[in-house]
Amino acid sequence: MDGAKPSDAISAAFAAQRAKVEERRLQFGLTERRAALDKLARAIRQHEAAIIAALQQDFGKPEAETILSEILPVMQEIRHTSRHLRRWMKPKRALPSLATFGTSAQVVAQPRGVCLIVAPWNYPFNLCLGPLVSCLAAGNSAILKPSEMTPATSALIARLIADVFPPDLVTVIEGGKDVSQALLALPFDHIFFTGSPAVGRIVMAAAAKHLTSVTLELGGKSPTIVGRDANIEQAAKWILFGKFVNAGQTCIAPDHLFVHRAVKDDFLTALRAEIAKAYGSGAASPHLAKIVNDQHAARLTGLLADAKAKGARLLSGGNAQGRAIEPTLIEAITPEMEIDREEIFGPILPVMTYDDIEPVLARINARPKPLALYVFDRDQARVQHILDATTSGGAGVNLTVMQYTHDGLPFGGVNNSGIGAAHGEYGFRAFSHERAVLRNRFSLLTLIFPPYEGRTRRLIDLAKRFLG
Numbered sequence: 001m002d003g004a005k006p007s008d009a010i011s012a013a014f015a016a017q018r019a020k021v022e023e024r025r026l027q028f029g030l031t032e033r034r035a036a037l038d039k040l041a042r043a044i045r046q047h048e049a050a051i052i053a054a055l056q057q058d059f060g061k062p063e064a065e066t067i068l069s070e071i072l073p074v075m076q077e078i079r080h081t082s083r084h085l086r087r088w089m090k091p092k093r094a095l096p097s098l099a100t101f102g103t104s105a106q107v108v109a110q111p112r113g114v115c116l117i118v119a120p121w122n123y124p125f126n127l128c129l130g131p132l133v134s135c136l137a138a139g140n141s142a143i144l145k146p147s148e149m150t151p152a153t154s155a156l157i158a159r160l161i162a163d164v165f166p167p168d169l170v171t172v173i174e175g176g177k178d179v180s181q182a183l184l185a186l187p188f189d190h191i192f193f194t195g196s197p198a199v200g201r202i203v204m205a206a207a208a209k210h211l212t213s214v215t216l217e218l219g220g221k222s223p224t225i226v227g228r229d230a231n232i233e234q235a236a237k238w239i240l241f242g243k244f245v246n247a248g249q250t251c252i253a254p255d256h257l258f259v260h261r262a263v264k265d266d267f268l269t270a271l272r273a274e275i276a277k278a279y280g281s282g283a284a285s286p287h288l289a290k291i292v293n294d295q296h297a298a299r300l301t302g303l304l305a306d307a308k309a310k311g312a313r314l315l316s317g318g319n320a321q322g323r324a325i326e327p328t329l330i331e332a333i334t335p336e337m338e339i340d341r342e343e344i345f346g347p348i349l350p351v352m353t354y355d356d357i358e359p360v361l362a363r364i365n366a367r368p369k370p371l372a373l374y375v376f377d378r379d380q381a382r383v384q385h386i387l388d389a390t391t392s393g394g395a396g397v398n399l400t401v402m403q404y405t406h407d408g409l410p411f412g413g414v415n416n417s418g419i420g421a422a423h424g425e426y427g428f429r430a431f432s433h434e435r436a437v438l439r440n441r442f443s444l445l446t447l448i449f450p451p452y453e454g455r456t457r458r459l460i461d462l463a464k465r466f467l468g
């Protein structure tokens with residue numbers, strides 16, 4: 001990391017954006033920001049077929065999933081942001097306290113300046129352009145670094161952005177780890193990183209050198225609990241969708257399940273039936289995305305082989321043909337297995353059985369804080385206890401993954417699963433500096449200025465009495 005030096009092209013791209021920061025601060029207002037978002041929306045509409053084709057080429061993503069999970073979320077983010085931007089940009093008044101009586105106070109959202117957005121491969125379009133919407137809405141410029149693992153989508157993003165924006169506002173720099181590290185060596189005003197906790201640490205360490213603020217959208221192992229009063233059919237349908245959409249390569253996918261013994265058999269029967277209905281048998285369903293590359297496919301088959309060798313039992317699935325891996329259920333997981341430690345990030349679902357919820361909660365709390373936690377149960381008191389006893393970036397009750405799509409909710413993790421939040425107003429604020437502005441109107445505070453004699457002492461005594 002220390003050796004990473006920005007190339008001339010990277011330094012020039014950064015310098016071009018940096019040179020415009022002051023001008024943008026004065027001239028990139030509500031109208032211009034909305035116009036930029038409009039242009040982006042138009043370009044996405046025009047490139048829809050190319051986006052679908054790129055994702056198909058990169059990892060066989062079904063068209064419906066590309067529309068639902070890559071294109072529509074970005075369009076929705078644009079729409080929601082354009083509609084509410086005026087309100088978000090408006091300075092917020094803060095009421096005075098005793099000490100600030102006679103002043104007027106505002107919180108003013110200012111652009112941070114030049115931002116770096118580093119994106120992962122699993123939703124390569126959405127997770128690159130979604131943050132860009134918030135970044136532009138907050139009045140910043142951006143350098144985008146899409147993932148090298150999805151080269152067709154990255155190239156398409158580079159073309160689309162070059163068509164729409166001047167490089168001193170938005171530019172794309174393609175490349176892998178080395179390019180990413182070269183970018184991270186620059187003094188950005190904000191870094192918005194989406195990826196693994198391991199790389200998140202590298203990003204935060206690089207940001208520390210310049211005291212650059214960061215938003216880290218990371219991952220982890222999201223637990224899912226199916227309680228004894230769960231609606232079994234509903235749980236099976238939602239868990240199927242959350243786990244197997246994008247072939248399990250989803251940061252908020254249920255990573256593993258804890259199912260109450262009383263409903264386990266019924267639940268597994270329902271889940272197997274849902275899998276058969278959605279994907280048929282075998283690994284080659286057109287409704288199931290492929291694994292992004294051979295290396296990740298080998299990692300997943302390796303996780304499965306390691307688990308089986310250490311005593312895990314296959315409940316269904318288990319077939320793999322190259323980068324196509326069948327939805328797979330396994331049980332009898334132990335802590336010695338890699339699958340119990342590593343974020344699975346693929347269509348393999350370990351199922352654990354429990355009788356008492358307390359050891360399950362203790363186990364969840366003993367591990368790094370997850371990005372998501374899901375609970376299926378009709379007993380609201382039991383659900384509330386699980387929510388109260390644990391923490392996670394977000395949580396879903398009787399559903400999965402939809403917390404991502406709600407415009408009014410912050411999307412982000414906690415510690416190991418992330419720092420800060422994205423989406424809607426939360427995304428706008430992530431890319432804004434909230435500047436405190438206090439204006440003097442008739443402040444009486446000059447009365448306590450030195451020399452600290454009789455009158456000042458009396459005022460201090462008064463303030464002490466008032467504050468108790």
Ligand code: NAD
Pocket residue numbers: 118119120121122123127145146147148175176177180181194195196197199200202216217218219220250251252343345371412413417418
């Ligand atoms: P990754 O961390 O390997 O890569 C993400 C980005 O970082 C890529 O652009 C990559 O080029 C760059 N990068 C990789 N290694 C680097 C290094 N050593 N130094 C600097 N930059 C580096 O993540 P991934 O494999 O692309 O994505 C999967 C991970 O992302 C999973 O952990 C998943 O849970 C997480 N994720 C989180 C969210 C979220 O919103 N919280 C969304 C999607 C994925």
